[in-house]
Amino acid sequence: MKKLKYILILAFFVTFFYSPPSSFALFKASKYLEGTIIVPENNFCLNHNADTLSDCMLLMDQYSNNTSTAITRIKAKTTPDFSKIAPEISYRESGFALDTTTHTTDTSFQVADSYTFDRTTGKFSLVNPYSTVIDSNETSYINKYACFDGNNTSNCEYVYSIFSEEYVNNQYNVTSTMKESGIVYEVFDTDNGLYFAQDDLGDSFYYRGSVKNNYVYYAGLFWRIVRRNGDGTVRLMYYNTSLNNGGHPFDYRINSEYTDPTYVGWMYNDDDFSTTEIESSDAIFNNFESRSNYYFGKSYTYDSNDKLFYLTGTEQSGDVLHTDWKTHYNDILDGNYIYSCFSNNPLSSGCPVLIKILSRRSSSEINAHYLSYSSTSYNNAVTNDKSADIISMLNNWYDTYIAGEVDNQNNPYSDYVADGVYCNDRSLSSEQGNGNGYSLVPSTLYGAWNRIINTKLPILTCPNANDRFVLQNSTISSSAKELTRPIGLLTADEVVMAGGAYDVYNTRFYMYYGENGYTWTSSPSFFSSWSRIASLWTMNKHGSLTNWYNVRDTGIIRPVINIKSNVIIYGGDGTVNNPYDLGLPS
Amino acid sequence: MKEKWKKMDKKKKKKILLVIEFVLIFLIIPGTFALYKGLVNVNVTTVAGEMISDIEIIQRDSYIENNVPYFYVVVKNYRINGNQTLLTATAFDYDLVISNKTGSNGKFSYVDENGVSSNGYSSTLRIENCHLDSNMDSNRFKIYVSRDGNLETQVDYKVQIDAVQAVTENASSNASNNSSN
Structure with missing residues (x-):
């Protein structure tokens, strides 16, 4: 009895002091759940008979057992919201x-x-x-x-x-x-991995977000997979010579010429320029100060060297009037002084676009046409006659680093490369008042402008066959068979689908390398009538798309090629520490 | 009363003391602590109602990100019972521990809905100082699973929650906005 008493006293004190007084008011609970998860092996693709890069990239998206299942799963994903960047932050x-x-x-x-x-x-x-x-x-x-x-x-x-x-x-x-x-x-569960869209060749599967398993080692260089094309080839974007950081092999311009819409082209035509009266532009002209003295002339000439219109004659000869519109419109119209630059510059300055006065509308408004020295039609402007400067630079790079090198079996690396569509989308944006794509006035906005800025609906298809650049001996139908090397650049649409956006910073998606400069795409953005500059879309140093970069300015060049669908992988899982290592089928 | 106690027989005094000790030890103090194992739901009856701190594991074959499989752990302060939704009567703080079952050799890392993540992988992952108040809510954690070596590996894991009633309703939360008022 004594022993029992002591035990109880001890138990009382232990319990009392072990549970501090505050716990009298607190409740605790503890429990667990169990589960099992499989972490696949590193050689997952090879162990599942997917030994080509084309198939392996599909399987690895969700560790699918075969390409059919992989495709079904990828297609089941919700189409991304391209109004947001990926990853969303x-x-x-x-x-x-x-x-x-x-x-x-x-x-x-x-x-x-x-x-x-x-x-x-x-x-x-x-x-x-x-x-x-x-x-x-x-x-x-x-x-x-x-x-x-x-x-x-x-x-x-x-x-x-x-x-x-x-x-x-x-x-x-x-x-x-x-x-x-x-x-x-x-953001939790932001877009990441492969998504589906149609391209000109079939079902395409593109990477989006902060992807970390699309690294490839090929031709002694590192690349990032952009997408699997509709014909099963795999589009690669240059990464760098090492895996330390993204980079680019060289900087260059698109074209040295820029003062006409034709120069947004991968190929262009400036042989048929002539003075064109733009009758569609009989807008009410009021971009002038009716009290200012301007030069008005009876006739003009065009200097093709400096690409400017000049009024012929002088004031002394009576061929030119220097006066204001508001008080002397009668003199101007009665004397047939119907041409003007409406500029405060001296007569000798000339102007790139001339105004032809049709009639007076008011003391401050004129019915007028523009005179533009440019292509005479849209079809002429987009004729693939001459190559933009960038093509020869890309070709040289290809010859040096791809065709000029061999793998460890002495096969030229060009044996790995497939023909593919490189889109230079010169279709016109559907916006009201848009230019016609061949005159200098008004400004012309191209198809990507509307998709990227307004509708936020990028595409992998190339609207016009004439803009789908492929090899000269290509078997791809409805295309522009003009290229001599199978190399090009990304499109602005591909950048958006990868996670970029217009005017929104994105330093986390896989295409962002942190480089200081503007990375060229092959997508025309607009031709500015005001500055007379042809621009293509670029990606800036903050990872956002910009639309105003002049084609003649130096930008970052990241070559893009397509790998054949039967190119195999020796190993690797696409991660930065273990990139896919390519080989030719035996 | 004092006089009565003084005059009482020694044996009788001992018996009364023993009874008091029994009452204290077995009836009052243990009410502060309860341990449940192996149940899907966790609730403890508080003074005003139940403290509900349920956990759920969501795992699918498609949950792969950059070659790494993951699953979700969801901690909820409510429970749906047919047409009825039961809500915890009290806020609580909790810790999560993700570990291997015996014989398993996986490694775990996590990220939560506020982007807070672990520093790399570990075989026992602790997510500490979490909180849910008594407004209907849940916290989600994305648990990535890896392994050493190159081979396919089955990882048997355990997810444990240790919840304790919060001292104050407005304790700091891992999912809250900390604007001052």
Whole structure:
């Protein structure tokens, strides 16, 4: 009985002190679940009879047992929302951390009692900010929030909570703060992997997002897989000579000529230029100051060297009037002085587009036609007559690094390369008031403009057969059989489908290499009548698409080739530490 | 009462003390702690109602990302029972531990809905200091599974939740916005 008593007393004390008093009010629970998951082997493709790059990339998307299953699964995925970049990103607050940077001021600055955080931008804004009072009362601002970014109180990169302060010689010093920033992260379950779309050759499967398993080693170089084409070939984009970081082999322009819509072409035609009166443009012309003195002439000439119109004659000869429209329109029309540049430049300056006055509409408006020295028709402008400068550079690179090298079986690397469609989409955007693709006025917007900026619906098909560039001996029908080497560039649509977007930064998708410059695509964006510049789409250093880069400017060139569908893989799983290693079938 | 106790027989005093100890040890103190194993749902009866801290594993063949299979662990503070939705009566803090069952040799990493992730893979993955309050909500965790070596490997894993009633309703959450008020 005594023993039992002591045991009970001991049990009482152990129980009492082991469960601290607060636990009398807290409830705990613990349990577990179990599961099993298979982590496939590294040689998954080879073990599942998918020894070609073309098939293996499909299987590896979801470790499918065969290509049929892989294709079914990929097609079952929801079509991505191309109005968003991939990966989609968001921001969270980093949490406050002590920062001992001193902020000194002898003037008031903005503080607030609270702040908000924008998860889409990662920026902070003060709520109802007010000015501090720096005076002899030494008002304390401990625990108040500030941006310390000039007078900025919104969209601040950091927010500070004042932790310690001091007043010294009429100066207010914030001696330490608790500082917070926004941390970017990829949204849960954002697009990643292979997705399906049709191209000109059939079912295509393209990579999208922050893909990390599309690395290839071929011809002594590293590449990224862009997509499997509709004919089973595999489109590769140059990565670099090593896996340390993405790069490019050279910089170059698209074309040295740029002052006409024809120069957006991979091939172009400028042999049939003549002066064309653009009758479709009989718009009301009011882009002038009716009180300004302009030169009006009875006739003109065109100088094909400097590509400018000039009024013939002089004021002295009576062939040219130098006057204003508002008060002298009668003189202008009655004397048949119907040509003008409507420019304040001297008569000798000339102009790229001439105005032909049809009639007076008002003291400040004119019915007019434009005169443009350019192609006489759209078909002429897109005739594939001469090659853009970029083609010869790509060809040279191909000859040196692909055709000029052999693998360890002495096969030229060009044996791996297939013909493919390189699209230079010169179709016209459907926007109202769009140019005609051959005159200098008005501006011409091309098909990719509408798809990328307005509808956000990129495509892998090339609308016009004349823009589908393939090898000269190609068996691909409905195409422009013009190329002598099977090499080209990405299209802007391919960049969007990979996760990029117009004017939105994306530094996380697989096409972003962090390079300082503009990476060319082969997609025309627009011809500007105002600046007379032909532009193609580029990707800038922030990973966003831009539409204004002049074809004559130097940009980053990332060659694109297509690998034959029967090219095998010796090994690798496509990851950066284990890229696909290619070989020819025996 | 004091006089009565003084005059009481020693043996009788001992018996009364023993009874009191029994009552304390076996009836009052153990009510703070309950352990459940092997059940799908976890609930503890609190003073006002149930603390519901259910977990669920969602695993599909298609859950592959950059060659790495993954599954989801979902922690919920509610339970759907036919037409009825039961909601936890109290907020709770919890930890998750993902580990290998005996004989298994997998490695785990995770990312949560706020982009918080583990630093690489480990054979025992701890996700600590999580929280759900008493508004209907759930937290999702994406658990990636890897292994050493090159061979196909079956990984038998265990996901354990340890939940404790939160001291205050507004304890910091791993899924909340921390704007001040």
